[in-house]
Amino acid sequence: MSESMFVGLCEIVGTSQQVAIRREARDIEEMVDRRVTPNDGIIRIMSGSRREGFRLKGSDVDLMFWPNNHRVIMEMSQSEYYNTANTALILSYSSESPPGFTLLQLPTPRACRDVRSSCVRMNGRVYISSSIYRQLTFSAESHCSTIHGPCSNGYIAEQEYDNAHCFVSDFWPPSASSWIDRCHSWPDPEIVDDIVRNGCHFVAIGHPLGPHENEEWRISFSRAEYKLVYSMNHCQLLIYGVLKIFLKEVLNQQSEETNKLLCSYHMKTTVFWAIQKNTLLHWCPQNLLAGFWVCFKLLLKWVYKGICPNFFIPQNNMFLTKVHGSAQNRLFLQLNELYKKGLACLLQSPSIRSYIIDVLYNPRLFICTDESIIRSEVHYDVELVTQSKLCSLTCGDISQTTKAIHMIEQYVESPMTHHQVVMIQKLATSILQRTSFLLQNMNNDTGVNKQMYIADKLSCHMLKLAAKFGYVSDMLYIAMYYYKTLRYREALSFIEMTKVKLAQPYLMYNGHVDRVRYTEAVGGQSWSSKMRQAVAEDIMLINEICYINELIPEQHSALQNRQYILVIPVFVMLHFLQFLCYRHIDTALSQAALDELRALVHHDLGMDIHNLQRDISWEILGICQQITGNHQAALYSYQQSLTQYPLHQIRTATQRRIQDIVQSTQHQYIEDLPLD
Template identity: 70%
Template sequence: MSESVFVGLCEIVGTSQQVALRRETEDIREMVTKDMMGIVGGQVIFGSGMISGSYREGFRLRGSDIDTMIWINNYRVIMDMSQSVHYTANTCTTLILSDSSESPPGFTLLQLLTPTTDIEVQSSCVRMNDRVYISSSIYRHLTCSAVIPNFTIHGPCGSGVIGGNIGKGLEYDIAFCYICDFWPPFASSWIDRCHSWPDPEVVDDIVRNGCHFVAIGHPLGPHEKEEWRFSFSQAECKLVYAMNHSQFLTYGLLKHFLKEVINQQAEETNKLLCSYHMKTTVFWAIQQNTLPHWCPQNLLAGFWVCFKLLLKWVYEGICPNFFIPQNNLFLTKVHGSAQNRLFLQLHGLYKKGLACLLQSPSIRSYIIDVLYNPRAFVCTDESFLKSEVDYDVELFTEIRSNASRSTVNLQGYSVAQVLNSPLTHYKVLMLQGLNVSNLQMTAFILHMYTYTGVNKQMYIADKTCCHMLKLAARFGCITDMLYIAMYYYKTFRYREALSVIEMTKVRLAQPYLMYNNCVDRERYTEAVGGQSWSTKMRQAMADDITLNNKICYISELIPEQQSALQNKWPVLSIRVFVMLHFLEFLCYRHVDTTLSQAALDELQVLVHLDQVLHVRDHIGDISWEILGICQQITGNLQAALYSYQQSLTHYPYHNIQTATQRRIQDIVGTAMH
């Protein structure tokens, strides 16, 4: 009966293979960037961090935000003073004591035990009862304001948005927290409950990795502004990984049901329940073994078990935290008249039975098949649900996305850790993508530090840079050839750069090109179907150009990179065809002015066409900026002025408006003289 729903959810949430590749590529990215994490929407923080929440769990649901947790490595929280002996040999570790004596379950005060030179921590300290504590509210404000442009407070996080206004772009949350290497005594009952799920190996791994503390206090506690909340995000991720795919799809179905049905019932109750309540419901339902067999045929039965448990919790006004049951997740929201209204709404849905799922636009068509033709056979073999091209698109998107948002620092420790871990096919490919980015950045950094040296040093460095960039292009996608062209232009080898650009042009013109998730499936399959993924990446895949703003690639873009850095933005993301014509224009200026103008004409058509079609409009600011730079170089100041003004009308994705305004001032000043 549930097979068609299984198929539908695989379409929406992902097949087990899709979920696995998402998780594994993120796992390897985190491993190799362990000690230098590039924050989405902010600057580089030296410390450790992880993506958490739905994105890390393997969901790619439209409208979902990306949650990031960041902590500084040399700070450690201990549960009692006896644990301090584990750090006495390391004088660099700043110790913090968890003091839960006056806090509600799941919350604590953090007492600073050893001196610190960290300005944010020092400024966050408050004195109570002759002891120094770190205020969660002050620390949250200081850390978020330091790295997140135009942030808003969202629970323990600072929230920002990429590529549009709130509600339109990609929203992200960053939580600055502290790590504890020990499992909290308050959660010891969870270990005792783990008889049937998860497996003992998972339990041991979770307990061994401790927990975190995020900067938010209990609103009903005595020290709301100072308290910190226990965070089990790392453990929750491991629990979601431990689910079978049917359990994971049930979790996904609950998330959709919350968003599209429960939260659409009434405005007064649409913020009482959240995705975390759905996750907690699934955890308890699986562990309590309320459904003996979680499989595609029982998918709707699993949903109904979870929905009834949620209904019971709302009736009682108690949603027990999975790790610390004494922490009632409903305590501050689901109570009184709001609780009664929510219960009546949920009970109304309950009385409709599974037909209540018809109110979900995403899964309505699949539910109709079940309700009106329950005996129809539906194949649940995933190999028939997605094609080779589908998985190629997914994998390429994950790898390039992860590589572009990572500041890679492949130190010896990280490499050793990678080599000692089991490397799946997906992890190897992700590591390949990260190494491509690392080689490119290293080459340009090396040039920055050696171009003023003696001739022999410059010669050796140049050979090394060229070798690294060619190696990156060998293992990367078609787009990565343009980094060679950028380097040749930077070192005044214009004809060599143009030769690389021409080769790139030919390869980008292939009818089977995969770019921005668009591909002619039939031609792609004919050209590279069945070949190794590395071959597909080199021959058929293209991506936009990502420039780290701390590295100089093209001198003409230095003002834009500086402007972005001043506004806490780490990279420029430039459409590959915009970059291609930009480089072509710059190089031909020194070789053939007629061809230079032809390149500029092509760039102008491209940027104006994107304006009409709204192609990748969220990064239109840098496209118009580059067009304006080229026009200004040729002396066409009126056209350049128009392009810069167009750049300012786009969403400031790259935070380059300071550079744009200065360029406009230069043009106006020139015209006045």
């Protein structure tokens, strides 16, 4: 039965290889962000279950943000490690706070505006108020979000997110020093050293029972936690996955009184303690259910006692404010009823039930736990393409681009896994493309012919180099460049080559692929070969860089609303470029391209245009129709764009285009009036 559960959970959670691909993509994304973010910028990292490698349906996206030039120190002597001319230091002062919480003192007035505005004076010292800081950072975000604990919570389309604005420390907190001494069997010493060396974070929430709830900050071990999860074997990770599913589908469905008492963090904590205490001799597929039961019994014991010890600071009882009194008794009775049922309690989980029933009906069923059989080559290729999208440069600044190039040089010289090679290759492609258009933008304004000629040669070379080890769709960046530099026939030659490749029945795009034809066409080939022949992705335009003059209003509108990229479906961009180029060569072919674009936008059912990209797709159709003078059709397209989910924040541009059409129509009407 455990083996059946292992196979089922590999389908729900992913195999160890799929999880590794997700993690490596996030690690590279974070590394890029850290290297290219300026000293006065904001660092962003992903945390929570997605960072750990999960992709469970309905899970939210957890992000942490902190000012790069602010650091928390544990004692003033640590200030010697920083250049205080460009780094604001914050002192942790935890003597008056409950375990796991601290006050943050600002010893000098040097700090960013939000920090200075959050300061309060207590006992002659200046402290940063967590409640004020949380409110200030929340106010700067979307009006659609709400405060949830230390985070701002909201939705982008149907995806829930939690954004935590915090501070980082390069030092391990003294209150967690006992954790280092406790790590005899797990994790390994090198992982412990890495965790301690990377310090901790401080998130803006105080302890409800603390003496200074509005001023206190919670110590967050988010980075340490995902490194611990990384160090688990796959069976341990799947047990953690079972607990998360069991929490959502069973525990939190018992009653309204108890459905918010337990959370995923409690499940993670039980797994950490169970592994460290060696409660199971062998964490393997054959013992998966035994591992789940060990963790469930530990949780039951904690609920009975009303004590859930934080893994890093055990004195911090995470049940203290919620799991007590009548609610605790009710929760214990519910868990105890499930305990009495034994492993049969898992039958109450819709996601897990079938994997147990299959074995109950056929006890002699042989279950193979070989991951290479559970998942095919195509599954891994889809995962790799999906996760590699994260590995791109989304800034339009030449100095940041230069930093990213140096970072790739360093990375290439170090040992890399196969997945990392692919992701670095994808990152290099995006950097070459951004740099090409940056150079063109910069030198187009100089008017110096020789300089423009050299920059043009360099840009063309970089774009062609990117296409050599990029996706099929990367050839469209060459076409964009040629169109922008008025070389329409050259642009069309690359458009036609791309069109042929995009028409192949084995193309992988947007997670869709005919697995049989894909395997027949490119199965067993090198990843570089697959990328060039059979993989396409959407076209990403950085809004600080001009690629196509016709899209400048949309890019400006997006930037005004802090949206830094436009993501355009590859088939929409193909027809758009074809239309723009043929306008200068053959009006009949230009109209044919427009007809194809119109048919795509009007009739696509989500295969070639994702629902979240319909705003920009209708907009582009409207632009083409407006160029041809078909104002009525353009007006309809723009109005359709306004009705879509505003992912790209282009509404200002759309409204201006509508206004232009209305005004020009009125002007034309007045001109056509008879003089008498």
